[in-house]
Amino acid sequence: MPNATATRSTATAAPVKVKSNARRVLLGRDANTVYALILVVILASIFVPFFAGVTTVSFLLIDAVPILLMAMPMALIIITGEIDLSVASTAGLSAAVMGVLFHDAHWSLGWVFVACLLVGLVCGAFNGILISTIGLPSLAVTIGTLALFRGLALVVIGDSAVADFPVALTTFATSTIGGTGIPTVMIFVLIVILIFGVVLHFTPFGRSLFALGFSKEAATFVGIHVNRSKFWLYVASGVISSIAGVFWVLRYSSAQSDSVKGLELSVVAAVLLGGVSIFGGLGGIVGVVAGVLLIRTVNYSLQLAGLPDTVLTIVTGTLLVLSVIAPSISGRLRLSADRKRSKSLPREATAT
């Protein structure tokens, strides 16, 4: 059987290669999510009253901002076969630090931002050291740091909330570009997406992450710095999460210990829905962006259609389960089709 498939693939190698670029773009895992997103947007515009409009764009996008930001490093981390469940707690800790430094310590906002980024950096480096240098399982470590960072947020700010941030800044966080309804911060988000997209798809470092996710041993043998790569991914995750935390505070004009709580699972769900394989080694930034927007669009349109917010989690969950089952089942179908074909192959060979 392996022989048969091998000969088949070499025999058809040339035509496949010609098709491959177009096929990869149009039929890839990324593309499925993009198609689903387009379909949902069209359906919602037709069937949901008030969906097609400027307010939709602004509400939809501004709620997607923190998830979009955190999904970028998360995608890279999952592609390497690891996971980071501490992102929302890192964001929460940054939010708490931001509140306390601004309100109680009267730091100027510039230094507050720097401090928040440092908090994210340290959180990420802490995860990175435990996971890459010491080699502990990332799932367990980041469940631990999920509790630890959230706990530190409680230590820092207690049960008070800081809400006296400059109005100019909080209105800027929710402002939109002209009459388009696109939030101003989307410009920054877009830059982050571009950076991560370019790093993942167009640099040797990015390519090495896929190799790492496929096989750690093979990656080590071809000279990829496995530990160093993972370490920097977790640092990036920490820094981006702290930025998301700062945005969260400005968006809701409040810093408290439970800011951004529970968002880690939404981020993971969006990344997986975007076609990144939980086994590592597969995925793309376009798909992840589409995954985040897909979840937001489905939720927002059902909300507009009158479904209560709390029930919508059923939709998120079903989307997530379907998105991981579908490739696995279609893979199995393809496998059994391959088997049938390889059985019929010898007969074809004798016929010709």
Place this chain on the structure above:
Amino acid sequence: MSQNASAPAIHGTTASRAIGRIFVSREFSVFAALALLIIITEVVNPRFLSGQGVKDLLLNSTIFVVMAVGQALVIITKNVDLSVGSILGLTAFGTGSLFAAFPTIPIALVFLIGMAFGAVLGAINGFIVTLAGVPALVITLGTLYIYRGINNAWAGSKQYFIGNQPAAFGNLSVQTVGGIPTIAIAALIVVIIAAIFMFATRAGRDLYAVGSDTDAARLFGIKVNSRTVGAFIACGTLTGLAGVFYASRFNSVGADTGSGFELQIVAAVVVGGVAIFGGSGTVTGAAIGAVLLTTMTGALAALNVSKFWQQAIVGVLIIAAILIDRILSLRTARKLRVSEARNA
């Protein structure tokens, strides 16, 4: 003669080795940490181990212990069930609804229905995981949302209070037998049965085999899929039981009952020495881990540590547990290498 003399000596060493093994076992170190915590707290604050204090400790641990035992079964097979918080919510709310709809329903029947409900939810997890061949982390993350959404749709803003339920049901978590609350005794029985099952039955040993090397287990003829589904059903059933306990123990059940429990339960199991990647650890360890985590909360309060520090300390505890596991496994690996070299 010399043989006779050496035989008992060998017996002596195996016996002392067996005792030694208990002391270096992972469960013992968790237990020692628990004992140390209780002793220190008691010395600083003698009211900690008063009759009511012990009772609260046991009651608070009960629900987590039962859930941790179920979760341990799943994690030992190299899977994880993140939907347990939502399953607990559904079964606890289901219990409240049952008593509201049929006020005279026998309590034993409520327990059976709650456990069956949990079993069905666990079976759904197990079947999707094995049929799709996708990591349980993702599937149960999905069912976490789905079950919670169903709970929200079902409950809305409705809550059932302990006052609406028969007094005998609420009394389960008030009455004591020899100073130990009834539901705590039930939890202890669950731990004992699960420990015997995992240690002494074919199915229990199979779970370890599946977790340590799935492909090898399959080659060996173990029905990997049905064992995995079985572990999920057991986890669902036990979580269902915990849900009924929850309805008995706490004042009200509603739409968000049990949300966020999943990570605490996984944390308890990991602290209890069950390796997150399957194949090792015991349900006893997981149960002690759950008691340790809940005791920690009470102890910190008794030690007058600010309540704000509690969660951070839990986080440190989890990371410490993983680190200790790592060091122990490295040491065992080195020992194995040395003994193999000697044998060669």
